[in-house]
Amino acid sequence: MKFGPGGRPGRGRGGRGAMAGEKFARAFAQAAFEGAKGKRRARMFRRGELKLLLLHLIAEEPRHGYDLIRQIEELTGGHYAPSPGIVYPALTLMAEMDLIDEAVDGDGKKIYSITETGSAQLAEEEPHVADILERLEGVSKMGEASDGASIRRAFHNLKSAVRIRLAEEEKGSDKILEVAAIIDEAASKIERLK
Missing domain, CATH: 1.10.10.10 (Winged helix-like DNA-binding domain superfamily/Winged helix DNA-binding domain)
Incomplete structure (x- = not known):
């Protein structure tokens, strides 16, 4: 498969074999992820x-x-x-x-x-x-x-921990701000993963 700018699938027929399917899958997954961030989605x-x-x-x-x-x-x-x-x-x-x-x-x-x-x-x-x-x-x-089973488990654990920890906190408390900062820091680390 030919790839255009940004690693997106381009026009024309691509190579055959297992690699072609894997390349397409990676390119589609990347473009779909970019689409989730508001950019143009890949065409299937x-x-x-x-x-x-x-x-x-x-x-x-x-x-x-x-x-x-x-x-x-x-x-x-x-x-x-x-x-x-x-x-x-x-x-x-x-x-x-x-x-x-x-x-x-x-x-x-x-x-x-x-x-x-x-x-x-x-x-x-x-x-x-x-x-x-x-x-x-x-x-x-x-x-x-890339089955998200482990990710879903981690999200569930995070949600439970936040719910339990902040169940009795009042709006604007320091603990709520600390939890938000921890979650923001984790999101930032995930974004920087390569």
């Missing part, structure tokens, strides 16, 4: 990739739009789910391109299945689809590696 898919992934999933079995969203979320280990505002217009476009068929099931919901044209395009793009799936697996593995 480059141009046309969501369409290919949807086509691949529909080729596995006919699916509803919501099922496709959940499947993508599962592929990323719960770290990313595309919004309906992105998925449904893509499905409409794919149907207009004769890549998929739309039908209405017994519950009145649209269900999508692949067409011959869609199967042909999917066969042409098989290596690219494999790259996309590998990157999503990398996001999932990165999430597993």
Whole structure:
């Protein structure tokens, strides 16, 4: 994968193999973290990739739009789910391109299945689809590696300690200010970690 300024994923196809998925996962996690600080979030898919992934999933079995969203979320280990505002217009476009068929099931919901044209395009793009799936697996593995269980435990301990220690303190007391200073110092140390 090519990386642009700031370590964000750039355009173009990247390298293959396990490293490509890991690089993407690191870049996505970094960009997502930066997004949490108010900066621009990373895009999960480059141009046309969501369409290919949807086509691949529909080729596995006919699916509803919501099922496709959940499947993508599962592929990323719960770290990313595309919004309906992105998925449904893509499905409409794919149907207009004769890549998929739309039908209405017994519950009145649209269900999508692949067409011959869609199967042909999917066969042409098989290596690219494999790259996309590998990157999503990398996001999932990165999430597993950075599972926040120990962080959540530490936050729980901190919250309990603060609640117990300050339960009977009055607003503006010196102890409240001391606790706030300790928490601020810890946050500052975490920010400086490399």
